[in-house]
Structures are given as C-alpha cells and as structure tokens.
Amino acid sequence: MKLKTIIVEDEVLGQKALAGILKDFCPETIDLADITGTVSGAVESILKLKPQLVFLDIKLGPNTMGAFDILKSLPRIDFSIVFTTSSELPENILKALNKYGAKKYLLKPMDIDEVVDAVDCVIAECGHDGTLLNIDQIKNIVQEASQQHVTKKVSVPVKSGIEFYPIDEIIMLRSGLNNTYLFHTDGMTIKSSKNLKFFEKQIIPEGFIKVSRSYIINPTHVYKYSKEDGGTIFLTNGCTASLSGKYADVFFKMLNSST
Structure with a gap:
C-alpha cells in the first residue's frame, strides 16, 4: 500500500533531504502529495488532501510550537504523524506526542534507516488505531506539557x-x-x-x-x-x-x- 504523505518543514534543505529519502528508499510505500513550510499552508494542505501520514516539524520558523498550532487548528486528527525536530525534546513533550498517536519522532539531520523504520512502523499499525483526537484533547495535552517543570x-x-x-x-x-x-x-x-x-x-x-x-x-x-x-x-x-x-x-x- 502507498500512504498519501505531506511534509511540513520550513527549511528548504530539510524538505529536499526528507523528500529525497522517501523517493529513493520508500517508493513502494509513500505517495508524496505535498511539501509546505508554514502553519497556514500545512492546515490548508491537510484539510484539502486528507493525508494518511504527515512528517511534521515541531518548530516552524520563529514559531517554536508550530506543529501544535497546526494540530489545534484541525477539527480532528485522522492521520499518522512522524514528528521531526532539530533538537532533543523534553520528556513531557514526548509523552504528549505519544498521546497524539505519533508513531515516531526524528532528529535532524535524519538518518535514512530511521526514516524507513518510521514509515514501516506507520504501515504496520495503519488501520489498527481508530483513535481520533479532537481539538479539546489537543488543547489539554499542550497545556499539560507546557505547565510541567522539565529537566532537560x-x-x-x-x-x-x-x-x-x-x-x-x-x-x-x-x-x-x-x-x-x-x-x-x-x-x-x-x-x-x-x-x-x-x-x-x-x-x-x-x-x-x-x-x-x-x-x-x-x-x-x-x-x-x-x-x-x-x-x-x-x-x-x-x-x-x-x-x-x-x-x-x-x-x-x-x-x-x-x-
């Protein structure tokens, strides 16, 4: 099966790197439908294309929580998410990502094997998790994560x-x-x-x-x-x-x- 996929990444080099890995190493499993680098562009693309998988950068430009702003703007989340980030995430944010249903998160620069493993993980679980998160659940998770004191x-x-x-x-x-x-x-x-x-x-x-x-x-x-x-x-x-x-x-x- 091929997963309709969107990449949300604000850096051009990051876009090209991830798109290249998916094209070269996941040609049988990934249908790359769109690449966007803004919160508004991502929301529009997700609502229009209805992807099965989104590679979602946590930080978009100066917005350090851009990914969460995207998720809060959606009526529901009925797609798998692989979060990407250029720096290590606090443990409480990781717990929040697990609640979101994120299959994986990837540190940049991305390792080819880790990207392929993330795609395989999504495919293996596709169709087995019918959980849809609504906007209220997302707000609760983000609020909980932001209020906790975190030791890096x-x-x-x-x-x-x-x-x-x-x-x-x-x-x-x-x-x-x-x-x-x-x-x-x-x-x-x-x-x-x-x-x-x-x-x-x-x-x-x-x-x-x-x-x-x-x-x-x-x-x-x-x-x-x-x-x-x-x-x-x-x-x-x-x-x-x-x-x-x-x-x-x-x-x-x-x-x-x-x-």
Whole structure:
C-alpha cells in the first residue's frame, strides 16, 4: 500500500533531504502529495488532501510550537504523524506526542534507516488505531506539557531501546568505534550505538564543549587543565579528555568566563 504523505518543514534543505529519502528508499510505500513550510499552508494542505501520514516539524520558523498550532487548528486528527525536530525534546513533550498517536519522532539531520523504520512502523499499525483526537484533547495535552517543570534530558539510543538521562548528570562523552561512551556522575558508563555527531546537536546547545574529535565535555565538571601531552583536561570523575588546537579557543574562552 502507498500512504498519501505531506511534509511540513520550513527549511528548504530539510524538505529536499526528507523528500529525497522517501523517493529513493520508500517508493513502494509513500505517495508524496505535498511539501509546505508554514502553519497556514500545512492546515490548508491537510484539510484539502486528507493525508494518511504527515512528517511534521515541531518548530516552524520563529514559531517554536508550530506543529501544535497546526494540530489545534484541525477539527480532528485522522492521520499518522512522524514528528521531526532539530533538537532533543523534553520528556513531557514526548509523552504528549505519544498521546497524539505519533508513531515516531526524528532528529535532524535524519538518518535514512530511521526514516524507513518510521514509515514501516506507520504501515504496520495503519488501520489498527481508530483513535481520533479532537481539538479539546489537543488543547489539554499542550497545556499539560507546557505547565510541567522539565529537566532537560539527553536521549541515548542503546541496544535495548532508548534511555533518558538528565543532561547535567553527564560529565563527558567519548567516541568509540561506531559508538559513543557517556560518563555519568554516579560513576556508570553508558554505551550508545550512535556516533558522537548524533549527540552534538542535543548537548552543544546546552553548554557542552567539543574539545577534540573524540571528546565532548560538560564544562561544569572541569577540575584542572594541564599543558602536558599537548593539552589535557581533568574532570571531576577522574577521567581526562585531550584538547586539540582546533577546539582550544572555545575551551579557553569558557575557562576565562568562569573565573
């Protein structure tokens, strides 16, 4: 079966990237009916085309909750949703997305396999979920999510699924062979199946600093810096991270601002 699909994405490069993945890797399952980048354009397209699947960007331009404005403008939601976002979502928003019936959410830049998995998930469940959410239910979910106090968390894909950790409890990330090790304040080391680049878009905006190709550190856990061995950063858990010249300026600016 082919799912009539709409992409709601305000960035042209993002539109082209997702459309290209769907065209090249989901030609038998996706009928791409429209691409739009505004709240009003999305509402009009959904009402007119009646899609079965919508890839819905959370943030549209300056509107950080554009996706929810779209959903609140619809009389009902009788299509599957795959949310997309350029930054990690708070856990309470994820719970709200689950209530919406979202099959998946994808972090940008999107991984081909994850997009294909999301489409397969929608197809597998298509026809089995007759739940339609009305505007009152949507308003309640958005209000509940916005009123909750949220500790920002980092999502860590592991072999068994996805684990969530408060971002301020992560001391350091170190790249491995096709994976990443996260060092927690309680002493445990978490091994993720994702590479270091995957985590950059989650934690760099939260104040973490990349100090070499292999290390990202939480500056609040820096204990000491030594010039030996080309530059070594000592962290509160006893671990060390090497500092390379390419990243030194940002690191030293951080040190100066904290003294």
